[in-house]
Amino acid sequence: MARYRVLFGLWLAIWLVLWALGKNAMPLCVLLGSLVAAIAELACTALAAKHLRLSLSAPLSVQKGEEVSVCVQVENTGLFSLATLSAQVCCRNLLTDERSCRALRISAPGRQRQSEVVTFAGLRCGKLELTLPELRVYDLFGLYGRRVAENVRTFSLVLPKLYPVQLQTGERTIPDFDSDEYSMRHPGDxxxxxxxxxxxxxxxxxxxxxxxxxxxxxxxxxxxxxLPVDHSILLLLDNSAPEACTPADKESLGELTASVSAALCAAGLTHHIAWYDRNQDAVSSVPVEGEDTLTPALAELLAARIVPDEQTVLEHFAQCGGSLDYAHVVLLTLRPEQEPIPEGESGPLFTVVPCGAAVSREEGVYLAL
Known part of the structure; x- marks a missing residue:
């Protein structure tokens, strides 16, 4: 934009010098005409910017390794056209906290809709937050850029690549409604x-x-x-890492949790998935009753932020008043050494599944419930 201002200034200066040195009025007419045209164009641009409508769209989900195509649609409901719009489309993986942006230029003729597609490739699994944080409109001469503040966003899910999971179930995993167990820690009704x-x-x-x-x-x-004990299984994602971890480790933890959940669905076992939600300062959980409910659950699970934290998810769980009245709790964690978990007489069985280098993509995990 600075270059166009310099060029326009030189243009005016040339005609001003020609008018000063010459004896006719033509240079002055060109000079004044250029100024009037620039002012009029600036006014039209400011007016047209008020009639812009922006939207983002992306596929609900894609397979890992596929490109995510984001469509930016600009609708100009006003009469005046906009020659150039400059925008940035940003992508943030809520699971791994990886970010990237793509620049975009588009025009917006009056009373028309225009669309442009940008793509993001090589993404890890996770829930993607796609935003248009800033849009600037420019006049025909490129002299002025007006910022249009729009809170436009959409989401897309990059599905995980599942680990092989060998699942062995015992009698405790199968609900026995004729012989209920009761909590030793919490009263009920x-x-x-x-x-x-x-x-x-x-x-x-x-x-x-x-x-x-x-x-x-x-x-x-x-x-x-x-209080009757819930016979379903709880998958507890420990999104409180012992130290700063790589995006690959974060992705591995999310994929491992999704893999265990998918294996439970295939075995016909209902369960819950829980994690610590830092935005709400509470433990979030979603029920998974079968494969048809797994994908909606993953949309929430794969948005769990994994950050360094001295407190484990179990400690956050206790602080938030969470109840562990389940037959079995599977703790999936990036911590190489997990503190022993005390178990009461009627408390849940705990299984700790360490992630990271301990889990092989080819061999997967063995889980006995």
Whole structure:
């Protein structure tokens, strides 16, 4: 843009010198005409910029290794045309935190729609956030660039390449609804099982009073009800890395979690996937009941940010009040050494699956539930 301003300034200076040295009015007419045309073009550009409508579109999902084509559509609802629009389309992988941008130039004739496609290739698996952070419109002479602030974004999912998973299931994995297990850590609302007995406090329901013990002890005793244990499996993605890790390690952890989930779906086992959501400061979880619900779950899972954190996902889970009332918890982590996990009598079984160099793409993982 600076080059066009210099050239336009030289153009005006030449005609000004010719008018000063000459004896006719033609150079002056050209000089004034150029100024009037430039001012008019600037005014039309500013007016036309108010009538722009921008949109981004991309495929919902692509296979890993395929190009992601992003279509930028510009609609000019005004009468005046825009000669040049300059934009940047940016792509951020929410799982690996890799970023890249593509420059784009397009025109916007009055009362018309124009579209242009940019592509991003060689992407790792993950949820892609595609944005148009800035758009500038330029007048015909290239003298002025007006920034059009638009919060335009869309998303696309790069599907993972699954690891081979050898799955072995036991009796504990199969739900037995005639013989429910109950939590030893949390009360619930099931009147068929007592969680604990304690003294009455204001606010307790009258129907929860244990009348026989109250009469026997002389103190008002309240019965807390039991909480049935969920027999489904929890895949817990530890997105709190012990140190800064490479995008390849982050991708490997996401792909391994997706691979285990897909193996459970193939075995007909319902489960949940959970991770720590730093934006909400809470533990997020999604249910996976079969292969038809796996892809929507992956759209959320593969957006989990993996960052260095001294606290593990289990510690975040405890701070957020999360309940681990599952038959089996599979912890997938990048930590080379995981602290021992205490297990209560009726607590879940824990299986720790380390990721990174410990997992071979060809051999995959063996998982016993």
């Amino acid at each position: 099931d009147p068929s099982e007592t969680f604990a007995l304690r003294e009455y406090v204001p606010g307790d329901r009258v129907r929860s009073i244990h009348w026989k013990l109250t009469e026997k002890t002389g103190d008002v005793i309240v019965r807390q009800l039991g």
